């Protein structure tokens with residue numbers, strides 16, 4: 163989950179839930195600091211809490227805190243972490259479990275294989291069912307996050323060997339997950355068989371690094387090696403680095419990584435996020451031209467597309483909205499109502515630029531429509547003569563069950579509405595969305611196929627139940 167991931171207004175945003183970063187080093191080093199800077203670069207993927215675990219020779223030392231990475235570590239000196247062989251870190255936005263430190267990650271537990279730390283990005287669709295089965299087996303739970311279910315499963319199957327336990331647990335999980343698991347001397351990274359969330363591999367001297375996004379490799383000056391494959395389980399320890407593979411499933415990288423979640427300087431599965439956004443803007447200009455005086459983008463995630471829309475259409479790019487960059491995630495309340503209240507604090511119209519102008523405004527997506535409505539109202543109040551919305555994704559008609567905070571059909575403005583009806587609802591002069599084929603074209607350099615279930619309802623895996631909305635996340 164994720165708002166100002168790329169700095170966008172968070173109030174009606176879909177939110178993603180996490181970023182992970184881990185390092186294995188054959189010689190003991192100050193890995194805690196490296197993971198800290200890696201998490202800093204992944205801050206856009208989660209701003210509720212952050213945590214780092216490092217091996218301490220005979221165990222694991224960890225620290226977790228609420229808020230942005232620097233706040234989470236404001237009362238903790240990184241010097242408290244010993245030089246170590248393994249470290250993992252996590253930034254969190256909660257789609258399951260409430261926002262408190264108990265639910266922060268990495269989750270550190272003691273099991274059959276000693277102390278283990280676990281960090282997870284994604285959402286497990288069958289976690290309730292697995293939790294019930296584990297409770298019947300006598301397992302007790304301390305939190306309501308699906309990550310604890312994963313931890314219990316890993317422990318359950320680790321009688322002989324941790325790697326076997328991770329493999330068996332991963333095969334039981336239905337949903338989206340990238341996992342980083344560490345003991346005092348091993349780092350294990352897992353990408354689910356569909357590849358829904360990104361995970362890449364890097365190298366810095368003799369350190370092996372795994373990260374949700376390549377931008378975090380750049381931040382620690384590591385070299386990108388490759389993306390992890392869907393279904394890959396990578397193990398790094400004193401014997402070297404090896405990979406095992408789970409059964410291959412339909413490739414389903416979440417297309418919203420390119421549209422919205424990921425940082426524009428990241429490259430995911432061979433496709434540059436920046437390039438995909440540029441192409442989207444150009445395609446929107448070609449397909450949905452409109453007579454206008456200025457083009458602008460909702461900061462920050464739609465700005466790249468808006469600039470290329472302007473180039474393609476020949477209409478000048480002008481800033482229509484300014485964002486208060488000091489309103490961080492921590493300022494934002496976790497419920498929709500409280501979020502909406504703060505739109506005016508987070509964003510303001512540039513009256514001087516928009517007054518009397520016919521404006522084309524690009525945005526990456528519209529989920530519930532509440533923010534878009536407020537922005538259109540704000541721009542018109544500032545004197546914009548017309549506001550034409552051009553959206554860099556198709557209409558969201560279906561919920562996401564894979565960790566993105568849009569959980570029921572009813573909350574989606576695009577469910578059962580045409581573009582014209584949506585424009586009326588938002589008070590815009592027109593609204594045009596990208597078509598699925600165009601979005602695929604914009605992301606065509608990707609090595610992986612995409613999940614687009616929130617547009618077309620074709621989920622990459624069964625999401626059981628007569629009423630799918632009952633699968634809503636808690």
Ligand code: SF4
Nearest residue numbers: 416417562613615616
């Ligand atoms: S349903 Fe939509 S938001 Fe969810 S994983 Fe698929 S593409 Fe991403």
